[in-house]
Each structure stands twice: as structure tokens, then as C-alpha cells.
Amino acid sequence: MARSEQLEAILRAQYELEYAEPEDSVQCLQRLNGLVDEAIAGASLTRRELLSVLRDRYKEYKRAQLLAEARRRSV
Amino acid sequence: MSIPSAPLEAVKERWRTVGRFADVLEGEVKARSHPIVARVVSWFNLCRLCQDVEEQMLLAQAPAREDQQLHATLLSSAIASGEGLLLECPDAEALAPLRLTPEAIQAKLESLRITYDQWHTKINPQLQADILREVFGGEV
Numbered sequence: 001m002a003r004s005e006q007l008e009a010i011l012r013a014q015y016e017l018e019y020a021e022p023e024d025s026v027q028c029l030q031r032l033n034g035l036v037d038e039a040i041a042g043a044s045l046t047r048r049e050l051l052s053v054l055r056d057r058y059k060e061y062k063r064a065q066l067l068a069e070a071r072r073r074s075v
Numbered sequence: 076m077s078i079p080s081a082p083l084e085a086v087k088e089r090w091r092t093v094g095r096f097a098d099v100l101e102g103e104v105k106a107r108s109h110p111i112v113a114r115v116v117s118w119f120n121l122c123r124l125c126q127d128v129e130e131q132m133l134l135a136q137a138p139a140r141e142d143q144q145l146h147a148t149l150l151s152s153a154i155a156s157g158e159g160l161l162l163e164c165p166d167a168e169a170l171a172p173l174r175l176t177p178e179a180i181q182a183k184l185e186s187l188r189i190t191y192d193q194w195h196t197k198i199n200p201q202l203q204a205d206i207l208r209e210v211f212g213g214e215v
Contacts, residue, residue, distance in 0.1 A: 003211040017186050018126065022119055023174050025182035039210050048192060050210060053203045055193035063133045 010035045010054065011061040018062075090145050097124055097149055104156040111164060112172050115180065118153070118160055122183060125149045129190070147195045150187055157184045 001009070013035050017028040036047045051058075103109065103117035128146050132138040157180055164170065164177050 007211050014186075014189065017182070018190070020182075022179050022183065025186070026176070026178045029182040029185055043206075043210055045206065045210070048189065050206070051189050052192045052196065052198060053206045055198065058193060059133060066130055066133060 006035070006039055007054075007057070010039060010051075011058055014051065014054075014058055015062060015065060086139075087141070090141065093124065093128060093149075094145065097121060097152065100124065101152050101156055104160065107163070111160075111169050114160060115170060115173060115175070118157055118180075119183070121149075121153050121156065122187065125153050125187070125190075129194070143194070147191070150191045150195070154184060154187050154191065157187065 010032070013028065013032040017025065017032050020028040033047060036050055040047065040050050100117050100121040104114050104121060106114065125146065128142070128149060132142050132146060135142070161177055161180055161184070164180070167176050170176060170179075
């Protein structure tokens with residue numbers, strides 16, 4: 001997986017965890033953890049540290065998702 | 076020329092309402108006389124309220140400091156009350172009527188903690204850029 005695809009997959013997985021139905025949240029967290037673990041393999045970083053540095057990317061991603069959802073609803 | 080105060084007042088009133096509603100939900104989560112399943116449902120509603128505030132902040136041009144403070148307070152409250160619920164959850168079967176396990180609460184808690192870190196902790200921009208470059212290379 002290209003690094004940009006890996007980044008996109010992490011952002012999507014965090015978004016899915018945030019909006020998951022409660023019964024799906026365990027599976028979503030496992031998916032996010034798996035993707036983050038792949039990304040930080042070999043680096044001296046924790047999962048939380050990587051997600052913390054992705055803060056601006058994630059806010060941009062989430063905002064875009066919310067706007068897209070609002071547009072879908074208004075059609 | 077006077078500054079129009081009505082919209083600002085309307086926003087403040089909205090946040091006051093959100094704050095009061097959050098207080099009610101938090102009280103229900105902590106009410107030990109209530110069935111654990113009812114308390115867990117109230118907790119997930121409290122989490123949804125945090126999310127709603129965050130969505131409004133993301134869609135606003137520039138979120139006000141008061142909005143940020145409200146968001147931080149709501150998140151802290153949801154994290155603390157979720158941790159309390161987990162401690163009181165007698166066993167995995169207790170949440171079966173909701174088709175949930177304590178791990179589902181753990182997963183939601185982790186999501187809230189990540190959100191808190193991303194919104195309400197400081198980060199060194201240079202370190203942030205260095206880490207992004209190290210992990211994702213020049214593609215980001």
C-alpha cells in the first residue's frame with residue numbers, strides 16, 4: 001500500500017470508529033489499531049502519538065466528510 | 076455602529092442548553108439506582124452530544140474559545156463517566172440486552188481519548204512535521 005493510501009486508510013478508520021454503532025466499535029478499533037501498527041512499524045512511536053500528529057489531517061478529513069454528507073442530504 | 080449581539084447571544088444560549096442537557100445525561104450515567112443498561116444508553120447519548128458540538132466547531136469558520144472549552148469539558152466528562160461505568164459493570168452478560176460487551180465501551184472510550192488528544196493537547200509543529208515525514212515520507 002502506498003504511503004498516501006495508508007494515511008487515507010487511517011483517517012477513514014478513525015472516522016468509522018467515531019461514527020460506528022456501539023456494537024461495531026470493537027471491530028472498528030481493531031481495524032484502526034492494525035493500520036496504525038503497520039504505519040509505525042520500525043518507528044519509535046506509540047499509536048496515540050501517531051494519531052495525535054495526524055490531528056490537522058483528521059480534522060480536514062472529517063470536515064470534508066460532514067460537508068459531503070450535508071450535500072447528499074440536501075439533494 | 077453597534078455590533079450585532081443577537082447571533083452571539085443565540086449561540087451562547089445554544090451552548091447553555093447543550094451544557095444543561097449534558098449535565099442531565101451525566102447525572103443519569105452516574106445514577107447507581109438506575110439499571111446499568113439505561114446508564115450505558117445515557118452514556119452513549121452523552122458521547123453523541125460531544126460529537127455534535129465537535130461537528131458544529133468543524134463547520135464553523137473559526138470556532139470560539141468558549142466552544143473549545145465546552146468541547147473539552149464535555150469530552151472530559153464523557154471519558155470520566157465511561158471509565159466509571161466500566162468499573163461498575165458487573166460482568167460481560169450485564170450488557171447483553173443491548174447486544175454490547177464492556178469492550179464496546181472500552182473502544183468508544185479510546186475513540187474519545189484520541190479525540191481529546193487531537194483537539195485539546197499541544198503539539199510542537201516541527202516535531203509533528205518530522206514524524207509525518209518519517210512515517211509517511213514525502214507524500215503527505
